[in-house]
Amino acid sequence: MPQSNLSPELTTTGLTSLLDGQGRKPTRLLQILIEIQAAQHWISPENIDQLAAELNLPRARIEGVIGFYSFLHAEPAGQFRLLFSDNITDRMLGNQNLLEYLCNKLWLERGHVSEDGLVSVDTTSCTGLCDQGPAMLANGMAIPRLTRERLDEIAELVLQKVPVTQWPAELFVIENNIQRREILLANSMQPGDALRAAIAQVCVPGSAVEAAANQRSWREGIPSVALCAPVSTLEEIKRSNLRGRGGAGFTTGLKWEACRNAPGGEDNRTRYVVCNADEGEPGTFKDRVLLTTQADLLFEGMTLCAFAINAKQGFLYLRGEYRYLLEPLNAVLQRRRDANLLGANILGQAGFDFDIEIHLGAGAYVCGEESALIESLEGKRGIPRNRPPYPVTHGYLDKPTTVNNVETFCAAALVGLHGGDWYRGIGTAKSAGTKILSVSGDCARPGIYEYPFGVTVRQVLIDCGAENTLAVQVSGPSGVCIGADEFDRRIAFEDLATAGAFMVFDESRDMFEVARNFAHFFAHESCGFCTPCRVGTAMLKATMDKIAIGHGTQYDLAEIDQLNRILLQSAHCGLGHTACNPTLDTLKRFRPTYERRLKSLDFEPAFDLDGALATARRMTGRDDAGAHLSMEAES
Amino acid sequence: MSETFQLDGEDIPFAPGQTVLQAALSAGHYIPHLCYHPEFKPHGSCKVCTVKIGGGNNTRTAASCTLPAQAGLEIESDTEEMNALRRTLVQMLFAEGNHFCPSCEKSGNCELQALGSDLGVMTAGFRHFYPDRPVDASHPDILLDFNRCILCELCVRASCEVDEKCVFSLSGRGITKHLVVNATSGKLADTDIALTDKAMQVCPVGVILKKRVGFAVPIGQRRYDQRPISAQALDDAPRPPSASGPNGSGVCQACEE
Numbered sequence: 018m019p020q021s022n023l024s025p026e027l028t029t030t031g032l033t034s035l036l037d038g039q040g041r042k043p044t045r046l047l048q049i050l051i052e053i054q055a056a057q058h059w060i061s062p063e064n065i066d067q068l069a070a071e072l073n074l075p076r077a078r079i080e081g082v083i084g085f086y087s088f089l090h091a092e093p094a095g096q097f098r099l100l101f102s103d104n105i106t107d108r109m110l111g112n113q114n115l116l117e118y119l120c121n122k123l124w125l126e127r128g129h130v131s132e133d134g135l136v137s138v139d140t141t142s143c144t145g146l147c148d149q150g151p152a153m154l155a156n157g158m159a160i161p162r163l164t165r166e167r168l169d170e171i172a173e174l175v176l177q178k179v180p181v182t183q184w185p186a187e188l189f190v191i192e193n194n195i196q197r198r199e200i201l202l203a204n205s206m207q208p209g210d211a212l213r214a215a216i217a218q219v220c221v222p223g224s225a226v227e228a229a230a231n232q233r234s235w236r237e238g239i240p241s242v243a244l245c246a247p248v249s250t251l252e253e254i255k256r257s258n259l260r261g262r263g264g265a266g267f268t269t270g271l272k273w274e275a276c277r278n279a280p281g282g283e284d285n286r287t288r289y290v291v292c293n294a295d296e297g298e299p300g301t302f303k304d305r306v307l308l309t310t311q312a313d314l315l316f317e318g319m320t321l322c323a324f325a326i327n328a329k330q331g332f333l334y335l336r337g338e339y340r341y342l343l344e345p346l347n348a349v350l351q352r353r354r355d356a357n358l359l360g361a362n363i364l365g366q367a368g369f370d371f372d373i374e375i376h377l378g379a380g381a382y383v384c385g386e387e388s389a390l391i392e393s394l395e396g397k398r399g400i401p402r403n404r405p406p407y408p409v410t411h412g413y414l415d416k417p418t419t420v421n422n423v424e425t426f427c428a429a430a431l432v433g434l435h436g437g438d439w440y441r442g443i444g445t446a447k448s449a450g451t452k453i454l455s456v457s458g459d460c461a462r463p464g465i466y467e468y469p470f471g472v473t474v475r476q477v478l479i480d481c482g483a484e485n486t487l488a489v490q491v492s493g494p495s496g497v498c499i500g501a502d503e504f505d506r507r508i509a510f511e512d513l514a515t516a517g518a519f520m521v522f523d524e525s526r527d528m529f530e531v532a533r534n535f536a537h538f539f540a541h542e543s544c545g546f547c548t549p550c551r552v553g554t555a556m557l558k559a560t561m562d563k564i565a566i567g568h569g570t571q572y573d574l575a576e577i578d579q580l581n582r583i584l585l586q587s588a589h590c591g592l593g594h595t596a597c598n599p600t601l602d603t604l605k606r607f608r609p610t611y612e613r614r615l616k617s618l619d620f621e622p623a624f625d626l627d628g629a630l631a632t633a634r635r636m637t638g639r640d641d642a643g644a645h646l647s648m649e650a651e652s
Numbered sequence: 653m654s655e656t657f658q659l660d661g662e663d664i665p666f667a668p669g670q671t672v673l674q675a676a677l678s679a680g681h682y683i684p685h686l687c688y689h690p691e692f693k694p695h696g697s698c699k700v701c702t703v704k705i706g707g708g709n710n711t712r713t714a715a716s717c718t719l720p721a722q723a724g725l726e727i728e729s730d731t732e733e734m735n736a737l738r739r740t741l742v743q744m745l746f747a748e749g750n751h752f753c754p755s756c757e758k759s760g761n762c763e764l765q766a767l768g769s770d771l772g773v774m775t776a777g778f779r780h781f782y783p784d785r786p787v788d789a790s791h792p793d794i795l796l797d798f799n800r801c802i803l804c805e806l807c808v809r810a811s812c813e814v815d816e817k818c819v820f821s822l823s824g825r826g827i828t829k830h831l832v833v834n835a836t837s838g839k840l841a842d843t844d845i846a847l848t849d850k851a852m853q854v855c856p857v858g859v860i861l862k863k864r865v866g867f868a869v870p871i872g873q874r875r876y877d878q879r880p881i882s883a884q885a886l887d888d889a890p891r892p893p894s895a896s897g898p899n900g901s902g903v904c905q906a907c908e909e
Contacts (some may be wrong), residue, residue: 054884059783065836075812075818075834076836077819077821077823077832077833077834077835078818078821080823081821081822084823084824086824200876381825403696503685540826540827541826542825543802543825543826544826545824545825545829546697547696547698548697548700548802549741549743550697551748551803551827553744554826555781555827556744556747556778557828559779572671584743585746586713587699587702587713587715587737589697589715628710
């Protein structure tokens with residue numbers, strides 16, 4: 018097949034220089050593969066052979082990394098790869114009809130590359146544009162608000178073979194939709210404010226901080242006067258009661274302190290600060306808006322963390338779906354380097370050296386799990402590690418590593434400037450500060466809402482203009498689904514803990530289909546490491562599909578219960594533990610939507626005998642009653 | 653060695669760095685397991701060795717092969733609840749692959765089969781996936797039958813850590829996860845695997861088979877025909893002080909006897 022100029026084959030020397038650009042480090046393998054994929058639209062066997070030789074890695078391991086990430090392809094996947102976001106909110110906005118429309122337009126079957134190798138159309142997990150869906154990724158670049166008109170335009174560009182980089186900018190405009198601001202989104206901090214405040218801290222003679230600095234001085238071999246500021250920072254973060262915003266809610270100050278306490282190599286500075294911007298939980302998009310509007314605050318928080326824990330290197334792990342944010346974020350980093358807010362001797366403070374590198378993900382939800390994220394940062398398959406040991410002592414390259422969510426670092430920067438007491442005064446007793454919610458689904462004003470912790474679900478529903486609400490999925494598929502009788506519950510760690518997703522479903526929605534969409538999501542995103550999750554999520558998906566086509570029975574509902582027990586007891590990580598949540602929650606609260614689909618029988622085999630005869634019917638050209646088992650039985 | 657934890661009410665001594673499963677096996681107590689092998693670092697993927705920790709209302713479960721032994725731990729293993737969990741996990745593995753014991757060369761020497769038998773697995777319990785997994789018969793001396801793979805990664809680990817060849821690796825994700833071999837062609841014939849490799853000896857099921865030795869030992873006289881896997885596993889466990897010879901560690905020894 019002639020190669021068009023759209024996908025120039027990477028020459029051997031081209032790949033060599035790409036490798037040089039990445040420093041030939043095996044830890045950068047995933048970044049290298051992402052670059053090859055972007056340049057050539059697939060990764061050829063020759064590329065893999067060359068990588069294996071030049072990086073001194075087994076080629077099968079490189080294949081394994083490619084096979085793990087959804088956005089990497091070891092087979093040609095078309096010069097244009099168009100992936101429709103397939104979250105339930107995209108479905109509610111009609112993405113399935115649009116996908117079919119585009120396939121017809123391009124004379125394509127979904128999931129298959131066109132005969133001429135030009136284009137393929139498929140679905141992908143939630144791309145974080147739920148407030149402006151339906152959305153798609155065109156060769157990795159996000160396009161929101163799809164309509165038939167926009168798809169006509171896209172199809173034309175594809176058929177004209179216009180590279181995605183030259184498509185009209187208007188297609189890629191993404192709104193922030195900030196609907197409600199509190200301390201974080203309304204902050205007026207200038208770059209460096211929190212760092213200057215942190216560095217300026219001194220020990221009050223006789224204070225607890227001075228005692229802590231003295232104690233640490235003995236342990237770390239650093240003069241206690243030099244420790245006053247970092248120790249004060251640690252103490253303020255602890256005092257703030259800030260808890261992680263990624264969902265688990267671990268106390269940030271304790272995490273930072275444990276990381277500082279862990280031995281950091283020969284120079285005692287080999288620690289890592291990692292920001293988890295792998296916002297993959299369906300229905301969550303607040304980190305996208307923070308990365309767009311608060312990048313300085315985020316990097317300030319990461320730098321503050323480095324100051325507090327004594328670290329030299331930071332990473333931002335950016336999910337592949339947010340690839341379009343890479344250049345703007347790198348520009349912010351450069352601006353901060355130019356202003357001496359990153360680099361050597363930050364703000365003139367001798368020995369305060371820190372810099373941040375951005376790593377891209379490539380379509381793997383499980384990499385949001387912190388130890389899987391670290392594996393991915395090291396250029397490997399994103400498999401969650403066995404714990405203990407925990408990342409705070411054995412993280413990136415086995416060195417102490419603090420991993421926090423985007424929102425956590427932003428909040429930490431605010432604490433750095435305004436102090437812990439100020440922060441803990443906001444929110445509830447157990448949940449200090451504010452929470453940013455990503456509101457989508459059936460409401461008049463989807464978007465970003467920041468509230469002090471303790472806000473009721475009902476209040477959020479009023480503010481976003483939701484009417485006739487049937488259910489809310491809080492914190493995404495791995496969170497909890499609540500019905501109308503629970504709308505007075507509060508967003509807080511002590512009640513409804515959330516990573517930020519808030520999907521609204523009105524009375525026209527079928528909660529069974531919501532749960533089925535989530536079951537498909539978990540099966541697609543299971544890393545496959547442990548038996549219960551690898552097999553169990555696939556079984557749950559199959560059972561939900563069986564119920565959907567009208568073959569489900571009471572036996573299948575019992576099997577769901579059994580799968581849930583197995584996953585809770587034995588899955589390797591949170592993905593498996595929570596995979597049955599949406600099904601169980603909806604079964605508990607909306608059981609009739611399941612039951613009206615069930616057969617009255619106790620048991621019905623999954624194997625469809627009549628369906629198995631379809632090929633024989635087609636071959637013999639028969640479709641009469643005698644060619645169908647069920648009709649035969651009835652007649 | 654003086655510190656102990658409790659396993660099903662009995663005191664189990666442990667050495668620093670041992671996991672619960674390792675200490676239990678050393679002390680002569682069997683916890684069912686599949687992806688664990690005494691000569692390799694515990695991996696924790698099959699989850700068959702899951703145990704319950706703690707008493708009263710405050711309990712949790714964890715894979716015992718990767719759970720660090722700690723003084724004072726209270727572990728429940730041989731309970732109906734944990735054995736039911738293990739039974740289901742083994743059933744899941746049977747449902748995931750294509751396992752036809754009567755025609756399998758590994759029957760009687762197969763750890764999955766033996767464990768199923770020990771745990772009272774009578775059927776797969778779930779619908780079968782019937783995956784399409786072509787065999788690789790390219791190599792003159794070795795057959796790869798992926799239909800039976802349970803993804804324990806023992807061959808991956810043995811080939812990298814002991815043979816230093818990395819002939820095997822894993823690709824894919826979730827239910828599509830699968831074994832791949834280290835060759836551009838994807839065929840075993842184009843790798844540097846040798847019959848003497850450790851990777852040839854560690855497969856707990858019938859994926860990696862030596863050609864032309866089929867059924868050399870009759871069914872009925874094979875490893876797990878003679879003694880249940882619970883007894884065999886204790887024989888294989890490294891014991892203090894004589895510790896760990898290679899004796900009895902490889903399943904393949906049995907098939908060549």
